[in-house]
Amino acid sequence: MKRVITVTVINQSGVLNRVTGLLMKRQFNIESITVGHTEQPGISKMTFIVNVEDEQKVEQLIKQVSKQIDVLKVNDITDKSIVMRELALVKVVSPPSVRSEMNSIIEPFRARILDSSKNVVTYQVVGHPDKIEAFIELLKPYGIKELTRTGATASVRDMQKLPTTQLSILK
Structure with missing residues (x-):
């Protein structure tokens, strides 16, 4: 566990x-x-x-x-109710013929292109470690040239008290 x-x-x-x-x-x-x-x-x-x-x-x-x-x-x-995030930099073999395909794959992850050369693109993705894993799995078939991850950092969410009127609406 x-x-x-x-x-x-x-x-x-x-x-x-x-x-x-x-x-x-x-x-x-x-x-x-x-x-x-x-x-x-x-x-x-x-x-x-x-x-x-x-x-x-x-x-x-x-x-x-x-x-x-x-x-x-x-x-x-x-x-506890927590917010957890990790950052990954992923260098992927990316010839021009597959770039638009790759960009459509990475779009739902809100990844950013940090660097681009003739045949390699470096993506930055931030999110829950499970999201990072899913992102990496989708890019593996293209050929990951280099992968660097920060490790997860986490913080407990602040629980806000709702006004009594909002509590009755939620019931």
């Missing part, structure tokens, strides 16, 4: 190494990791996607990561 774990840390040298080392020691396979600055200076957020079979292992992992120096907060946001 895939779990989405966020870790808020003080941006210090070695903190990423300590956290990933702990995951490695506990034999968690990190499928995706992103790290970036937050709205607060000196604070970064890590987003991990890990494969976990045992629910108790997740709880144990969260407790142990929370004890690390420089770790401010650890959350398993898998079961």
Whole structure:
């Protein structure tokens, strides 16, 4: 089962190494990791996607990561309402004879053409990791020359309270 774990840390040298080392020691396979600055200076957020079979292992992992120096907060946001995005750059073999066909395939994904040469096009696509996978699968028959993915980043959605009048309409 895939779990989405966020870790808020003080941006210090070695903190990423300590956290990933702990995951490695506990034999968690990190499928995706992103790290970036937050709205607060000196604070970064890590987003991990890990494969976990045992629910108790997740709880144990969260407790142990929370004890690390420089770790401010650890959350398993898998079961929450979240927004998750990933970016991919995909270089595809694209002779002029198939470009219009390829452009019609990529259009529903809202991918952008970043670079184009005589026989290669580089696309940028942003979305949920499943969307990225579907995009890649559609382009494989054309010949993917190079693929680079950022890894997923995620945030919990803010739940807004609806006014009482709107609640009665929804019932």
